[in-house]
Amino acid sequence: MTSVPLGLPRRRVEFELDGETVHALEGDTILDACTAAGKDIPTLCYGDTLTPKNACRVCVVEVEGARTLAPACSRRAEPGMKVRTGSERARHSRKLVLELLASSTDLSTTPHVAGWIEEYGAEPGRFGPDAATVGDRGAKVDNDLYVREYGKCIMCYKCVDACGDQWQNTFAIAVAGRGFDTTIAVEHDGPLPDSACVYCGNCIEVCPTGALSFRTEYEMRAAGTWDEDAQTETTTVCAYCGVGCNLTLHVQDNRIVKVGSPHDNPITRGNLCIKGRFGYEHVQNVQGSE
The missing domain is CATH 3.10.20.740 (Ubiquitin-like (UB roll))
Incomplete structure (x- = not known):
């Protein structure tokens, strides 16, 4: 034994x-x-x-x-x-x-x-x-998965740590600039698709202000349809591989609007890969075809 x-x-x-x-x-x-x-x-x-x-x-x-x-x-x-x-x-x-x-x-x-x-x-x-106006640089919508709104960033460095040696080890996110010009950015402050980002979304999971958010959430907030009080949360197991990561599905109007993961889960500790975090569109397609 x-x-x-x-x-x-x-x-x-x-x-x-x-x-x-x-x-x-x-x-x-x-x-x-x-x-x-x-x-x-x-x-x-x-x-x-x-x-x-x-x-x-x-x-x-x-x-x-x-x-x-x-x-x-x-x-x-x-x-x-x-x-x-x-x-x-x-x-x-x-x-x-x-x-x-x-x-x-x-x-x-x-x-x-x-x-x-x-x-x-x-x-x-x-x-x-x-x-x-100090930190407001507008929203960066340069990919289909998540949005960066630096006007909401309080420079807490949680996304840097989650992307770095504490969890993901991708090191796509860092602190750039000095003084009032200090900001969180990817290399050369370029578009996200051109960076080392692997779209795990673990930075979104730890962001305390909504400076990083699912694109679905961003668009629903802009349209005035985002309603957390009407959302339900269901914890399930990711079906993409055999690791057994737990997912927390946030559902509004019978549609998944974002995905998280329980922080007390011994496998994920709140972290996911791109498939677990963003790969839920096939569920919506099945619902739409019924």
């Missing part, structure tokens, strides 16, 4: 979270502990299948004795530490970050942001209307 190697046991870490004693496993982050305790900490650049980049700083918390606020998504829980998630300093920082992001970026398709802006009393408009 072949033995299955098990990970080393982890010690329990005891610390104070908002005045209450909580426990976490050694190596867990403050965000992990907050999630386990039922505390809602806003996050944008955090991805549950990626290494934290600490880019957006929306999840900052106050750690007693620390000079600066700590990003909850990457700061490890330590024995005896005292953490405050709703201190005036932390809330003010989140408010300012949300104002800066919302004033210069189109966050209209970013989940939960409207609620956070209301919760923290953020006023993005105080930076003036010209701030919204």
